[in-house]
Amino acid sequence: MRFWVPWLLLCVSCGVFEFHPYELRGTDRDRHVHSLERLRRDAPEGPFRFAVIGDMQLFLDESAAAVKDLQRRDVAFVVQLGDLTEFGSAQEYEWAAGLLDELPVPFFAVIGNHDVLGTGADIYRRTFGPAFFTFEYAGSRFVLFDSNSREYGFPGNVPDLEALREALAPEPGLTHTFTFSHVPPGHGDFDAALTQPLEQLQAERGVSISFHAHIHDFDSNVRQGVRYFITDSLDHRNYLLVTVQGEAVQVERVFY
């Protein structure tokens, strides 16, 4: 009776047909959970490095070059800072996630303002998992959160400072905390009422570095004793390489 359903699903999964730009394709992939499993398996002792890459949007070929460069680097994992897509469409998510899948190491992606367009937020969830995400590695904590306040009309709880406060709670044995979100605090697309509270919270909790993107141009400054980095978008052909060695954290721009 419904013999055509599996055929259709097959054709959908092989990508020949597209039923709508904002369709939700296939099944949940939950790449963050998968990355976390891989990360736990090879947790090291001592110093480690990770890479932070910027907006991918319309720069997929340059992103592919970044992935290629990262394949040669000794990094434990990679964090992408949002705007994986330009339109938030299913096909773009497939291209972007497909590129990141080429990384030999686990990877995590923040949700960007372009990524929530249409049904983009749902596609993100299916592709990576929840937008608020915390993990630990080698005595450091990493927190990814959604700071695209304008996309939701500045509702007052984006970014979710309560969740952030909880995630940044001090814990014995934790040397560093790093936070990652797309829109930097202080930018017009970040809820102005939450800029000061966020910066204060990050200072209180002793965040080592706060990473952001969105502006497409590199910047780095210190606010209330916390270091803030904004990555170039990937059309600038560079990313950040972060080395954690005990108390010391070193950030280096790598051009490729």
Place this chain on the structure above:
Amino acid sequence: MQAVWHARALVLTLLLIPVEALTEPPREGPPWYVPDHASLQLAGSIGLLSAGPGWAFLDEAVEAGLLLGWAPPLVAGEDFLTLTLKGQWHPFRVEWRGWSLRPLTVGMLFSYTFGDAYFVRLPDRYPDGYYWFKTGLRPALLVGGGAGRPVPALGLRLLEGYFELVATDYRTIHFVQDPGTVRTGLFSLALGARFRF
């Protein structure tokens, strides 16, 4: 509930168009607004299925069509309802052993998606020009071909099958920017049938 409603709308469109056209007296030059063909299409970024009336001009070399499209959650994860305006040009027509072949079709479409999740006019929360595209109105280019035969038993002057390679805006722009990543992803495939009365 919404899904059922969409299905009904689609079926209704399918049923109405041929009836309306068939009731016109043949060979008497019906008024211009009476469609001379109808299409039923699978995929092409405007729904799982889409259907609607069409009008041909210049000895059927140029065509315009309206398509109401629907994609159900079963295959698209969400309920999508679209309305598409499609323009096409068939530069050649070849008659061959009772077949009418159109080896090349080029065209363009604009597809509107119903629903609050998609915008045509930028919502108030954004400053002017914040996004340069509209998530609710998609342009696309298409290239394809088709072949058909008369089916007098069904009252059809011509029953045609066609295929289209559809390059939506996001595919085209990414292809221009990132040919190495996109490659054949420039296109998705649409299949369809055209009923000429």
